[in-house]
Amino acid sequence: MTPKIVRRREGGYSQVMPTDTLASNHLPASSDEKHVIDLVDGLIADLPPASTDTIVFLGAQFDRGLAWVNFPVGHGGLGLSPKYQRIVNERVFAAGGPNAYFRNPIGYGMCGPTVVEWGTDEQKQRYLRPLFTGEEVWCQLFSEPGSGSDFAGLSGKAVRDGDEWIVNAQKVWTTLAHVSRFGLLVVRTDTEAVKHAGLTAMVVDMKAAGVETRPLRQMTGEAEFNEVFFTDARVPVAETLGKPGDGWRVSLTTLMNERVAIGGMIPPKASGPIREALKLWEALPADRQSSATRDDLMRLWIRAEVARLTNIRAGQMRKVGAPGPEGSIGKMASADLNKDVYAFCMQLLGADAMLYGEYAMVRPNTAMGPTDGLQKSFLRSRANSIEGGTSEVMRNILGERVLGLPGDARVDRDKPWSQVPRN
Numbered sequence: 448m449t450p451k452i453v454r455r456r457e458g459g460y461s462q463v464m465p466t467d468t469l470a471s472n473h474l475p476a477s478s479d480e481k482h483v484i485d486l487v488d489g490l491i492a493d494l495p496p497a498s499t500d501t502i503v504f505l506g507a508q509f510d511r512g513l514a515w516v517n518f519p520v521g522h523g524g525l526g527l528s529p530k531y532q533r534i535v536n537e538r539v540f541a542a543g544g545p546n547a548y549f550r551n552p553i554g555y556g557m558c559g560p561t562v563v564e565w566g567t568d569e570q571k572q573r574y575l576r577p578l579f580t581g582e583e584v585w586c587q588l589f590s591e592p593g594s595g596s597d598f599a600g601l602s603g604k605a606v607r608d609g610d611e612w613i614v615n616a617q618k619v620w621t622t623l624a625h626v627s628r629f630g631l632l633v634v635r636t637d638t639e640a641v642k643h644a645g646l647t648a649m650v651v652d653m654k655a656a657g658v659e660t661r662p663l664r665q666m667t668g669e670a671e672f673n674e675v676f677f678t679d680a681r682v683p684v685a686e687t688l689g690k691p692g693d694g695w696r697v698s699l700t701t702l703m704n705e706r707v708a709i710g711g712m713i714p715p716k717a718s719g720p721i722r723e724a725l726k727l728w729e730a731l732p733a734d735r736q737s738s739a740t741r742d743d744l745m746r747l748w749i750r751a752e753v754a755r756l757t758n759i760r761a762g763q764m765r766k767v768g769a770p771g772p773e774g775s776i777g778k779m780a781s782a783d784l785n786k787d788v789y790a791f792c793m794q795l796l797g798a799d800a801m802l803y804g805e806y807a808m809v810r811p812n813t814a815m816g817p818t819d820g821l822q823k824s825f826l827r828s829r830a831n832s833i834e835g836g837t838s839e840v841m842r843n844i845l846g847e848r849v850l851g852l853p854g855d856a857r858v859d860r861d862k863p864w865s866q867v868p869r870n
Contacts, residue, residue, distance in 0.1 A: 479527050479528070479531065480531060480534065482525075483513075483516060483525070483527070483531045483534050483535060484534060484538070486511050486512065486513060486525075487511075487513055487534065487535050487538045487539060488538065489511075490504075490507060490508060490511055490513060490539075491538065491539065491542045491544070493507070494507055495542075496539070496542050496543045496544040496545065497543055501545045501550075501580075501581075502580045502581070502582060504544060504545060505545055505547055505550075505579055505580040505581065506576065506580050508535075508539070508544075508547075508579075509523045509575070509576050509579045509580065510576075512524050512525040513525075513535045513539075514547065514575075514579045515529075515532065515559065515560075515563070515579075516528075516529065516531045516532050516535060517529040517532070518563050518575070519563070519571075521572075522563060522571045522572070522575050523575050523576065523579055524563075547579050547580070547581065549813060550580075550581030550584075550813075551578060551579075551581045551583075551584050551585060552623075552813070552814055553584075553585050553586050553587055553622055553623060553627075553814075554578040554579075554583075554584060554585030555578070555579065557587055557631075557701050558578065558585040558587060558629075558631045558701065559575060559578055559579070559585075560700065560701075561631060561648075561688065561697060561700045561701045562574055562575060562578075562650075562688070563575065564700050565648070565688040565689045565693070565697050565700065566650075566688055567685075569685075570650065570686070570688070574629065574650065577628075578629075583628040583629060584623060584626050584627045584628055585627055585628070585629050585630065585631065586621050586622060586623050586624045586627040586629075586630045586631070586653070587621070587622075587630065587631045587701060588616075588618040588621055588624075588630045588631065588632040588633070588651070588675055589601075589618070589633055589698060589701075589702075590618060590619050590620045590621075591603055591616070591617060591618055591619060592617060592619050593869065595619075595620070595837075596836075596837055596839065596840050598633075598698065598702075599642045599643045599646065599695060600642050600859075600864075600867065600869070601616075601633065601634070601635060601646070602616075602635065602869065603615070603616025603617065603618065603634040603635060603677070604616065604634055604635050604636070604638070605634040605635070605636050605647060605649070605682070606636075607636070607684065607691075608681075610683060610684050610685070611681045611682060611683055611684060612634075612636070612647075612649060612681070612682045612683075612684060612687075613679055613680070613681055614632070614634055614651070614657070614677040614679075614680045614681075614682055615677055615678060615679060615680075616632075616634050616676075616677045617674065617675070617676050617677075618632075618674065618675040618676075618677075619663070619672075619674050619675075620663070620672050620673075620833075620834065621660075621672065621673045621674070621675050622671055622672055622673075622814050622834075623671060623673075623812075623813075623814050624653065624660045624673035624675050625660050625662065625670075625673055625810050626810075626812050627653045628652075628653060628654065629650055629651065629652060629653060630650070630651045630653050630675070631648065631650065631651075631688070631701060632648065632649050632650070632651040632677075632682075633646055633647070633648045633649075633694045633697070633698050634646070634647060634649075634694070635647075635864065636691050636692070636694075637691070637692060637864075638863070638864050638865045639863045639864070639865055640692070640863060640864065641859075641860065641861060641862065641863060641864065642859065642862075642864040642867060643695045644692055644695070645692065645864050646692070646693075646694025646695050646698070647687060647689075647691045647692060647693065647694045648687070648688040648689060648693065648694040648697035648698060649682050649686045649687045649688060650682075650686040650688065651677075651680070651682050651686070652682075653675075655680055655681070655682075656680065656681070657677060657678045657679050657680030657681065658675065658676075658677055658680050659675070659676045659678070660673050660674070660675050660676075661673060661674045661675075661676070662808075662810055664808060665826075665827070665830070666826045666829070667823055667826045667827050668805075668806040668807050668808060668809065669808075669809045669810070669811055670808065670809070670810050671810070671811050671814045702835075702836065716752065716755065717748065717751070717752075719751070720751075720784070720785050720788040720789060720824070720828075721747060721748055721751040721788055723788070723789075723792060723821060723824070724744060724747060724748075724788050724791055724792050724795075725744070725748070727792055727795050727796070727821070728740070728741075728744055728795065731795060735795075740794070740795070743791060744791065747784070747787060747788050747791060750780075750784050750787075751784060751788070753780075754777065754780045754781060754784055757776060757777065757780065758776075758777045775836070775841045775844045775845055775849075776845060776849070778835060778836065778841055779832075779838050779841035779842065779845070781831070782831035782832040782838055782841075783831075783832060783838060785828040785831050786828045786829060786831060786832060788828075789821065789824050789825035789828045790825065792821050792824075792825065793821070793822070793825050796821065796822075800821075800822060800825070801822075802822065803820075803822045803823065803826075804820070804822070843855065
């Protein structure tokens, strides 16, 4: 029997956990745990998910401190350990309740934790609740055409004009920008500082004058990614996250949460893409189940299981604080594994792998969710090793920050950004 799955949140990120695993590891309730159980059971009793509007339910969940239990009281949390979020999620999902992550994946998994760590009380009060309910979708505006992997080298600028920033920039690969109400933007505000020190983060209104979103059509036919152009767009200085010049540190908070959200899932054994490969193999005629393809399938299954167990181990380390570079392990491993698994599926399909169906231009309202059809999953998986940090960048992070290897030569570390050569 396939175990039921819940979406679990740990320290600003989301994970998938089988409910039977959670139950088996459940220790005698502490006072904090009992408090959380009482709150979530009261929520479900007062607002049965089957008969309650989704936004109303999620709003009440936020108000009772059950959105992110590790967030401060009054801002969707209870000030408790993030480990108690699993209790909330498994009980809410078992009762048929909604999943905030799937409604607003960038906001919930990346922008929310950044706002709560760097935002003012006014920003937390204004943004966190509608972000959690999905009434206001968020995007992150980091990558640029000339600075993707070298994020600190970005050239989009903001100049202060009284109580406003005037922004001129071009951002690219912005997931769900076309449906977003707000965005987390990082731009350069000091061209004479070294590149890491001259950045500033701010919350931008995606509907403001001077903000234009254009679709980027992917090989799937969809356009969940976008280009965003800022032309003399005005952003209140009060919407700065942290202080001017804190943009690099703010962005690290977002990126570490992003990599965990993308690669830190802990699915049940033999689920996800590898399950699709197993099902496809089992449906093959006996004369096509060769020993060679069986060996290929088992190698992929072993890699999937190793990745799952590694994420469990890394998850234990993240319980004590904010996610660190260990999130890059799961992100890199899952990206390469997904690509290889779906390529194997195309091999098993043979000529049928070319039957994709209607190649329609669609601008979806969600992202990072399940993909219909193996052919589409194969095409979409090619982005996994690019989005959220390329696999090459992940290897550098792991080598330098986890293994302690010597870093790459960086000849521009001590130069003002204005003196760094650029294309």
